[in-house]
Amino acid sequence: MAKILIIEDEELMLKALEFRLKKDEHEVVVAKDGREALQKIQSDTYDLIITDIMLPFVSGLEIxxxxxxxxxxxxxxxxxxxxxxxxxxxxxxxxxGVDDFITKPFNLTELTIRVKKLLKK
Structure with a gap:
């Protein structure tokens, strides 16, 4: 089981990602904006980070x-x-230094495949 940080300000997208990744038996931590994300990355470690680009306070590129x-x-x-x-x-x-880029909207199954691939490395 991997620990995944999701940084996403769109509530519906965040819930969908969280639900799918938990269903795939990952531990999921969420951040709803860039500032919250920076606090979480300073205080913990993760196996994978998924981030949006357009975020309140701090951009995905800055993260x-x-x-x-x-x-x-x-x-x-x-x-x-x-x-x-x-x-x-x-x-x-x-x-x-990102490993993958997915353009919204996307298929959650496609995301799952990409997550598995990156976690195997």
Whole structure:
């Protein structure tokens, strides 16, 4: 069982992700904005982090940068979710070190497959 942090400000999306990942027998921790996410990544460790790009207070890109600069988290795989299909944002996310990018809306089964793949590494 993996411990997964989900950072997502859309309530319905957050609930759907949380439900699906718990159903897949993962331990799920949620953050509803960037500020809450930064508190959680400073106080705990995770096996995988899933983050939205557009978040209140602190952006997903800033969170990626912070995670990748934090020694005990730098190795943690990250998946970015975003309705923003802007190529420069996607490229910046990969430059910062994310492992995967999924454009919203997406299929939860597809997310499950990508999560399993990253957790095997």
């Amino acid at each position: 990626i940068g912070k995670v990748k600069q934090t020694p005990h988290l730098a190795h943690v795989p990250m998946i970015v979710l975003s309705a923003v299909g802007l190529e420069n944002v996607i490229l910046e996310a990969f430059d910062l």
